[in-house]
Amino acid sequence: MYHQVLRISFIFLVLMPVLTWAQEKIQLIGSVPFAKDGTKIMIQQAVPDRLKSTLTKDSTVIKGNQFRFDIPASGPEYFYLRIDKRNVGGVFLDVGTNHVMIADSLSKAFSTRNRISNDDYVLYKKTNRLLTDLEGSYRMKRIYYMQYSNGEHVDADTLSQKEKSMEEAFVKWRRSAREAVTDWIRKRPGSPINTKILYEQLDFMPEEEVKELANIIPDSQKTNTWAKELKYRIDSLFIGSTAPDFSQKDTEGVDIKLSDLRGKYVLLDFWAGWCVPCRKANVDLVSAFPKLKDRGFTILGVSLDNERQSWINAIKKDQLTWFNVSDLKGWDNPVRYGYYISSIPANYLIDPEGKIIAKNIPANELTNIIEPYIQKINSVN
Incomplete structure (x- = not known):
């Protein structure tokens, strides 16, 4: 019996840090002196672009000039608060209990526990x-x-x-x-x-x-x-990192996977048929591609188009003879998020091992930039 109790105690001690971590949360207890009961208040976490589909959103109603949110978290996070349709600002909240008072803006927010995050952020801004x-x-x-x-x-x-x-x-x-x-x-x-x-x-x-x-x-x-x-x-x-793999369909509905192109230098090109600068860049890419395509180089175009026919028409008109894929979700294309593309045209140059070696190469400079790499791989072969 003693050994059983000892064993159970040991298991509990081993698991306790995991359980504690899993239960970590940000608790926000708020005071809004000017708000009427029943007023809706919303909270939304600020997150990097790639994670926007997973950001925390919640709402509650104010009662007795008070409100409360409990949010799972493993570290201090930044949130925006809105009362009805009025934005009242942003605040850093720490794991643990945070007491925030909203007078006219969150510039008067304060935390009674673990207050260092918001205090630091206010000081940084000041x-x-x-x-x-x-x-x-x-x-x-x-x-x-x-x-x-x-x-x-x-x-x-x-x-x-x-x-x-x-x-x-x-x-x-x-x-x-x-x-x-x-x-x-x-x-x-x-x-x-x-x-x-x-x-x-x-x-x-x-x-x-x-x-x-x-x-x-x-x-x-x-x-x-x-x-x-x-x-x-x-x-x-970053330069030297292995480019994130992905798969999307080409114009024929065939899945094209980035990693299937290993062994070649790949220009991962983000563009769209509606993008005027992209269409201008295509002219230079079309001029350079025939000189490079049989020498260990290819292009994989990822389109941020929404309409299938517009995308296909642009490919035909610009004579893009390389790999072209799209999910036709426009800016909601997950590859766009995965590569943090905020404007187009944009590109990544990837080596035969899948490593990123350059970014945002001007289309009219592609041949000069890629030539030394191609000579290197051809000399090895």
Whole structure:
């Protein structure tokens, strides 16, 4: 009997950490002094694009100026709250109990337990207040540029000046944001907001710098959604990583799998028939392809089209003789999410072993860029 009790106790002790982890959650207890009973309040988790189909959404009603949410989580996460149709802002919530009061905005939110995440995020925003102004300046100049470019009377010089002003504002904003994130992480490596703010700079920071900063963050702070997706991007989409495999149907309904093309250099090209810059890039790709296709190179086009006939018509008109696939779900194509494509045309160059060796090669430079690789593989053969 003693041995049985001892054995059961041992099993419980072994399983206890697993059970504790599985039961981890974020509990939000909120106070809304101005809200009437029955007012609907909604919460939505902020997540990277690839995970949008799995994000947490929930709603409840306010009673006695109070509300509560219980959300499974393994680390601090960022959420947006909405009362009826009014957005009241975003807040970092930690695993454990979080008490939040909503007066006019979440700038007055506070946490009575594990408050470090939201306090850090508020401090980060306050310390880098200039970033808000720089972002606002860029977005305003972008609006001016778009409005002018779509106007009836467009002067080429004026349009060029507005475009230049917009681009300069963008560069200034992103450079300042990159410097702010780098400075924050180096000075506060253990801050629980680090994985989120670093993730937000992935597309504007050299990959080696991202990896260096990611290594500074201790493993104890790599438990939330942003940390996991940061790891996915580094392990799967950075130069030297093995490109994520996928399969989609071509125009004949035949499944084409990326890994079936191993042994060749593959340009994974994201485009769409409705995309004017993509169609222009196709001209250069069509010109380069005959020189390369019999020398260990091919192209796999992934279309973000919605309509089958439009997609097929574009392939025929542009004379795209390489592999072309699509699920005809437009921007909801899971391959687009898996490769974090935010604009098209976009591409990845993949070597015969399936490793990513280059990204977003200009179509008119493809031959010059791929030629040394092709010479290498042909010399081996």
